Amino acid sequence: GAVVSQHPSWVICKSGTSVKIECRSLDFQATTMFWYRQFPKQSLMLMATSNEGSKATYEQGVEKDKFLINHASLTLSTLTVTSAHPEDSSFYICSASPTSGYSTDTQYFGPGTRLTVL
Amino acid sequence: GQQLNQSPQSMFIQEGEDVSMNCTSSSIFNTWLWYKQEPGEGPVLLIALYKAGELTSNGRLTAQFGITRKDSFLNISASIPSDVGIYFCAGHNTNAGKSTFGDGTTLTVKP
Numbered sequence A: 001g002a003v004v005s006q007h008p009s010w011v012i013c014k015s016g017t018s019v020k021i022e023c024r025s026l027d028f029q030a031t032t033m034f035w036y037r038q039f040p041k042q043s044l045m046l047m048a049t050s051n052e053g054s055k056a057t058y059e060q061g062v063e064k065d066k067f068l069i070n071h072a073s074l075t076l077s078t079l080t081v082t083s084a085h086p087e088d089s090s091f092y093i094c095s096a097s098p099t100s101g102y103s104t105d106t107q108y109f110g111p112g113t114r115l116t117v118l
Numbered sequence B: 001g002q003q004l005n006q007s008p009q010s011m012f013i014q015e016g017e018d019v020s021m022n023c024t025s026s027s028i029f030n031t032w033l034w035y036k037q038e039p040g041e042g043p044v045l046l047i048a049l050y051k052a053g054e055l056t057s058n059g060r061l062t063a064q065f066g067i068t069r070k071d072s073f074l075n076i077s078a079s080i081p082s083d084v085g086i087y088f089c090a091g092h093n094t095n096a097g098k099s100t101f102g103d104g105t106t107l108t109v110k111p
Helices: none
Strands: A004-007 A010-013 A019-025 A032-038 A045-051 A067-073 A076-081 A090-097 A113-117 B004-007 B010-014 B019-025 B031-037 B044-049 B055-058 B061-065 B071-076 B085-093 B098-101 B105-110
Touching: A004 A090, A010 A019, A019 A032, A019 A090, A019 A113, A032 A067, A032 A076, A045 A067, A045 B098, A076 A090, B004 B085, B010 B019, B019 B085, B031 B061, B031 B071, B044 B055, B044 B061, B044 B071, B071 B085
Parallel strands: A010 A113, B010 B105
Antiparallel strands: A004 A019, A019 A076, A032 A045, A032 A090, A067 A076, A090 A113, B004 B019, B019 B071, B031 B044, B031 B085, B055 B061, B061 B071, B085 B098, B085 B105
């Protein structure tokens, strides 16, 4: 149980284009999903908290117009990197917290998406 | 914001040895979580702790939620090569609605 998928698993794009990453909770509903960015050999950096049906809450220093988040249903959140540049290249990971039950404080992670911007 | 101190930063051990790592914070958390991440993958939940003083095992892994709610440790007994990876602790604050992650402990196991 508690499986989270991400698509695509990797993407290469040209500078200036936009890339959309999907995060799905496959066997549970998630009111809250989180988006992280991870650089090599570093910890997870929280970018934003995504709440179903409302605007995402962005961490300080994260440009909300650059990283568009949509959480349209209880099982799907999307992150769109707009006008991507090489410095946006990174490993993006989403996580989801179950809506109900004992483990609502627990985050289950997706497998990550490797973005490379040329 | 809340910060976690995770130690050690890295460990190099021989197969069969036991491992211990811990996280401490100046703030109280409602939940402590331990994850393992392998290269190119997302973190995988190992153990979740929900009550102060709770001691939970998952196979060769044992973790405890500190009685002060400001710390947690993870032990791995009789390590094997597939234990290699980065282990992250995370403290969850229900009021804040998000978790704070430690910087990770990189474990290397020599056969």
